[in-house]
Structures are given as structure tokens and as C-alpha cells.
Amino acid sequence: MATRHLHVVRHGAANTFGELTDVGRQQSKLVADRLAGLPIDAIWHSPLSRAARSAEIIGEYLPNAPVREAAELIDHVPHVPDDIPPAWAGFFDGYDPAEAAAGTRLANALIDRFARPADTETHEVLVTHAYQVAWLVRDALGAPLARWLGLSCGNTALTAIEYYSGAAPTVLLYNDMGHLPPDLRWTGFGPGVRP
Template sequence: MATRHLYLARHGAADAFGNLTDAGHRQAALLGRRLAGVPVDAVWHSPLPRAVASATELARSLPDVPVAEAAELVDHVPYIPDTTEMPREWAGFFDGYDDAEAASGQRLAEALVDRFAKAADTDTYEVLVTHAFQIAWLVRHALGAPPYRWLGLHSANTALTIIEYATGLPPTLVMFNDMSHLPPDLRWTGFPDSGRRLVDRP
């Protein structure tokens, strides 16, 4: 039975222009060291600069592993729920999205699942450096949750999520948003403050 192991990581911390900060480079380097013991076959990354730089940085710890762009990993809103599918407080998040943008996002989300969310012919280990929404979408898909449930699944910068796809079996969510490779001062960046108030206390 072949298993496809996906190691999903959000890019490192970035500035307002989408470029990695010094902290983001450190985060990506530490993630690379953590993955150095994994028999990685390929590193795929979003086309956006913060993901490209993160993949390049972590790949320093993975010599001879190919690093390539995957357009399906680009940052996008994968699904816009209607008003019956979400709390009223979330509705404002989608202000300004028109039908064309919603359709484009849904096509990208479907392409992401079609390319990566399935078993392979042989055991494979792939690292996907992408964005918070794409990780949330793949986790939602693995759990068989309704489309709107990508909302509320947050990933910190360079946090690690692992999903396994084995032939003939449902997907397995092995780990979600794990930051054990990061020191406390580099954890929880890019994550809502409300979700970390009682975490990593001294």
C-alpha cells in the first residue's frame, strides 16, 4: 500500500510588501533543520515571493532535493460561504469579493486538491510551502468537513501540518500547526492573538 506524505507549511513571517523578515528567514531555516531527517522527494512552493524565499531557505537543509513552483499553492480564498453557512461576525471578511473572484478561487481550490490530495503510486514525501488558507482547505478536505469549515483553521508561520494519503484509505491528519521546531519568540507569528493568549506561558 503506497502512502503520500504531505508536509504542509505556511511561509515564514513577512513584511507588508510580502518579503520575508529576518524572523521569517530564521523560522524557515529551523523548519528545514527539522525536515532534514525526512526522506523528502520534492519541495513545492507557491509563486509568491514569501513562499519562494521560505522554500529556498528550508531547502538548504535538504541537499539535492528538487525545489519547484506549484501554481495551485498560490494564496487565494478557496470558498466563500453564503450567509447561512457562517456566523454573522464573519460576513464582513468577504466584503468586496465578486462572483468572478469566488469562481476563480474555487477553481484553484479544486486544482489544489486534484494535484496533491490523493495517494501516489509509490511512497512519497513532499513539502508544500504555501499559505494559511490553502493549508486550511487541505485540512478541511482531509477531514471531510463542509466547504465553509476552512474558516477558523489558522496556521502560524512555518508551523507544520502533516496529512497522509494511503491507497484505499481515507486521509489521515497526523499533525496540525505544530511549532515545536521554533523557540518561543518565533512561535505564533501570523496567528490571531485571540488564539494564543494561554499558550507558551512561562
Template structure:
């Protein structure tokens, strides 16, 4: 039975302008070293500079593997719960969101799932370098959790999440937010200090 292996990673640490920092480059390089032993077919990345740069650094460790942009991986808010379903702690984050802003995010989220969150006819190993919200959305989908459950599923920079898809079976969550390839000083970037262990 063919398995589609998705290796999801948030981009490396970036500066306030969205450019990869030296720390982010080192994180991406270490993730590339970790993935080098796998039969990776493609490295897909968000078109945003921090994800594209991370993907190219990862690709340096995967000779001959194409590194290609995928519009579905762009950073966006995938789903905004209706007011009665919105946890009070998140209310301020979504202040000002209206239906005109919700619709494009939900459309992109559906396109992301439709493109990547399903089995393929042949065995594939794909790396997706994207953003925290997209990792959370794909994980939520794999778990068949309610749409609002993407909230609070945070990923560190270059943390690895692995999902597997097989025909006729529910998706398998192999790893979530694994930072084993990073030394202690490079872990937990992308999280507020209050959320770091």
C-alpha cells in the same frame, strides 16, 4: 501500501510588502532542520516571494532535493460561503466578494486538491510551502468537512501540518499547526495578538 506524505507549512513571517523577514528566514531554517531527517522527494512552493524564499531556505537543509514552484499553492480565498451559511463574525471579511471573484478561488482550490490531496503509486514525501488559507483548505478536505469549515483553521508561520494519503483509505491527519521546531519567541507569528496563547 504506498503512502503519500504531505508536509504542509505556511511561509515564514513576512513584511507588509510580502518579503520574508529575518524572523521568517530563521523560522524557515528551523523547519528545514526539522525536515532534514526525512526522505523528502520535492519541496513545492507557492510562486509568491514569501513562500518561494521560505522554500529555498528550507531546501538548504535538504541537499539534492528539488525546490519547485506549483501554481496551485498560490495564496487565494478557496471558498466563500453563501450569505446564509456565512458565520456573522466573518461577514466583514468577505464584503464585496461577488461571483466573479468566487469562481477563480474555487477553481484554484479544486486544482490544489486534484494535484496534491490524493494517493500516489509510490511512497512519496513532499513539502508544500504555501499560505494559511491553502493549509486550511487541504486540512478541511482531509477531514471531509463542509467547505465553509476552512474558516478559522489558522496556521502560524512555518507551523507544520502533516497529511497522509493511501489508496482505499480516508486521509490521515498526523499533525496540525505544530510549532515544536520553533523557540517560544518565534511561535504564533501570523496570528492576531488576541489569538496567541
């Protein structure tokens, strides 16, 4: 049975202009080193510069894997719940029905393109954004649509999902930062106590 292995990575830490910082570049090199031992067939990235640059760095460590843009990986809000949880009310202020519908279309395109089995054994790296990682995990687990809320991940944290023909997907890793030293972990999260 052919398996599609998705190695999903949030981009490295970026500044307010969306460009990788020195920390983000270092994080990207460390996740690349972790992925270098795998038989990676392709590296896909969001069109946004922070993800594209992270993918370029990863590609330097995986020279046999082509680095390509995938519009489906762009940063967006994948789902606006009808009944917004009170803790998230401020987050969704200003989202109108057209924006919500556009987010739904992008989320569906992401799932249609990447969250399915392949005809042959494949290992792909997706360099994307926190919401897209959350959406892929939510989908793989068959969780309710609103469950993507609160599934945050750190910069260059690794999530691994496998897709098989005739079986439910398997989430092997989520938000794994084992390749990062303690001082480079938990970037991309708000302040708080972390394990």
C-alpha cells in the same frame, strides 16, 4: 500500500511587501532543520515571494530535494460560503461571484494535484499560505466546505497529512510549532492569548 506524505508548511513571517523578515528567515531555517531527517522527494512552493524564499531556505537543508513552483499553492480564498457566518461578514465584503468562482477553481486544482495517493511512496514539502493549509486539512477531514474558516496556522507551523490508496487521509499534525522557540511562535496570528 504506497503512501503520499505531505509536509505542509506556511511560509515564514513576512513584511507588508510580502518579503521574508529576519524572523521569517530564522523560522524557515528551523522548520528546514526539522524536516532534514525525512526522505523528502520534492519541495513545492507558491509563486509568491514569501513562500518561494522560504522554500529556497528549506531546500538548502534538503539538497537532494528539488525546489519547484506549483501554481496551485498560491494564496487565495478557497471558498466563499453562501451563508456567511456573521463573524466573517466583513472578511468577505467585496468578493464578487467571479472572484468566488476563481477561488473555487484554484481550491479544486490544489486538491486534485496534491490531496491524493501517489503510485509510489513519496514525501513532499508544500510551502504555501494559511488558507491553503486550512483547505487541505478541511478536505482531509471531509469537513463541510465552510469549515476552512478559522483553521489558522502560524508561520512555518508544520501540518502533516498522509494519503493512502483505498483509505481516508490521516491528519498527523496540524499547526505544530514544536521546532520554534517560544519567541518565534504564533506569528501570523492576530493578538490574543496563546498556549
